[in-house]
Amino acid sequence: MFNWLKSRFSRNDLGIDLGTANTLVITLDGDTIISEPSVVAVYKGTNEVILGGNGVGDEAYRMLGRTPTNIEALRPLKGGVIADFEITEKMLRYFLRKAQNGTSLMNPRVVISVPSGITTVERRAVINSAERAGARKVYLVDEPMAAALGVGMPVTKAQGSMIVDIGGGTTEVAVLSLSGPVAIKSVKLAGDDLDDAIIDYVRKNHNLQIGPQTAETLKKTIGSATPVGEEKTLEVAGRDTLNLMPRKAVMNSEDIRSALEPALQGIMRAILDCLELAPPEIGSDLLEQGIVVVGGGALLPGLDSYISQGTGLPCSIDDDPLTAVVRGTAKFLEDLDLYAPFLSEGEDQQ
Numbered sequence: 094m095f096n097w098l099k100s101r102f103s104r105n106d107l108g109i110d111l112g113t114a115n116t117l118v119i120t121l122d123g124d125t126i127i128s129e130p131s132v133v134a135v136y137k138g139t140n141e142v143i144l145g146g147n148g149v150g151d152e153a154y155r156m157l158g159r160t161p162t163n164i165e166a167l168r169p170l171k172g173g174v175i176a177d178f179e180i181t182e183k184m185l186r187y188f189l190r191k192a193q194n195g196t197s198l199m200n201p202r203v204v205i206s207v208p209s210g211i212t213t214v215e216r217r218a219v220i221n222s223a224e225r226a227g228a229r230k231v232y233l234v235d236e237p238m239a240a241a242l243g244v245g246m247p248v249t250k251a252q253g254s255m256i257v258d259i260g261g262g263t264t265e266v267a268v269l270s271l272s273g274p275v276a277i278k279s280v281k282l283a284g285d286d287l288d289d290a291i292i293d294y295v296r297k298n299h300n301l302q303i304g305p306q307t308a309e310t311l312k313k314t315i316g317s318a319t320p321v322g323e324e325k326t327l328e329v330a331g332r333d334t335l336n337l338m339p340r341k342a343v344m345n346s347e348d349i350r351s352a353l354e355p356a357l358q359g360i361m362r363a364i365l366d367c368l369e370l371a372p373p374e375i376g377s378d379l380l381e382q383g384i385v386v387v388g389g390g391a392l393l394p395g396l397d398s399y400i401s402q403g404t405g406l407p408c409s410i411d412d413d414p415l416t417a418v419v420r421g422t423a424k425f426l427e428d429l430d431l432y433a434p435f436l437s438e439g440e441d442q443q
């Protein structure tokens with residue numbers, strides 16, 4: 094009877110990667126059921142979510158930069174942490190409802206990944222917003238630990254593993270051994286900053302003001318960290334900075350590499366700092382195992398060779414870098430008791 098009850102309850106549990114750019118939700122069986130942008134469209138003034146509470150995720154992303162004056166499309170997380178508590182709660186409420194698909198009688202227990210560098214107050218904000226959104230119990234896990242478990246690194250062994258997670262708002266770098274970090278570095282320099290660097294570059298070098306979505310498209314379609322294969326071009330539209338009229342310009346891969354270089358150097362600095370913090374004995378493990386990169390930033394072509402050249406270590410990109418962290422949260426869900434030491438938790442809610 095109790096086993097039946099337990100499995101019934103745990104089938105209801107969810108893992109959540111609450112990211113600056115994307116939120117992913119996974120069930121215990123490892124099926125990712127939600128992967129949508131962390132964007133919410135609200136009516137200005139009331140902060141009420143449009144479309145009767147459904148103006149969240151994909152729906153809201155399409156509205157970024159294109160909303161009428163009475164509606165605002167917002168990203169409630171900045172630099173990996175909650176910037177708008179109320180909107181985050183509404184977003185989580187939508188995702189939890191969608192994940193449960195109206196089928197569950199019980200509120201779920203949830204494991205949520207958070208950047209390792211966040212403060213106690215910021216952790217509490219994540220717990221509170223998930224509780225208010227309908228979670229019965231909230232566990233927090235540090236993103237690098239979740240990412241390493243997600244990609245199947247031998248984190249419980251006395252062997253060093255290095256993971257780099259380049260998200261939208263934060264880059265987390267960690268060397269893990271015996272189920273814990275032996276060196277960790279978290280910087281607020283990631284995908285969003287790469288987009289900002291492209292905006293600055295295009296403004297300074299082409300007198301064209303482009304929006305963040307256009308910058309992201311340039312990064313994803315013609316961007317690279319080092320030259321890889323054929324160089325590409327893309328025509329983009331923006332506003333002329335001199336006469337303020339709409340205008341088009343053609344960008345090439347070289348433009349985007351030049352734009353990204355200073356920010357990529359910053360990410361490399363974080364990786365090198367973390368390596369310097371790691372105990373010397375771990376060095377031989379890393380020379381053998383190399384670095385695994387996850388997060389959407391890992392999809393930038395040529396990043397593996399860029400990191401490999403900068404560190405002198407082998408570097409590989411996970412096959413599915415965007416889901417690595419949420420896959421890791423599902424592993425925690427499998428055995429919350431076993432993994433208790435890595436989780437911080439909120440109070441039980443009824």
Ligand SMILES: Nc1ncnc2c1ncn2[C@@H]1O[C@H](COP(=O)(O)OP(=O)(O)OP(=O)(O)O)[C@@H](O)[C@H]1O
Binds near residue numbers: 388390392
């Ligand atoms: N093909 C690509 N090339 C380069 N960058 C990409 C590509 N695809 C996605 N990205 C970038 O990846 C970032 C989103 O990654 P991810 O979903 O891992 O972030 P997140 O988990 O939401 O953020 P964080 O972990 O910082 O809170 C965005 O900045 C996006 O532009």
Ligand SMILES: [Mg+2]
Binds near residue numbers: 113
């Ligand atoms: Mg992330």
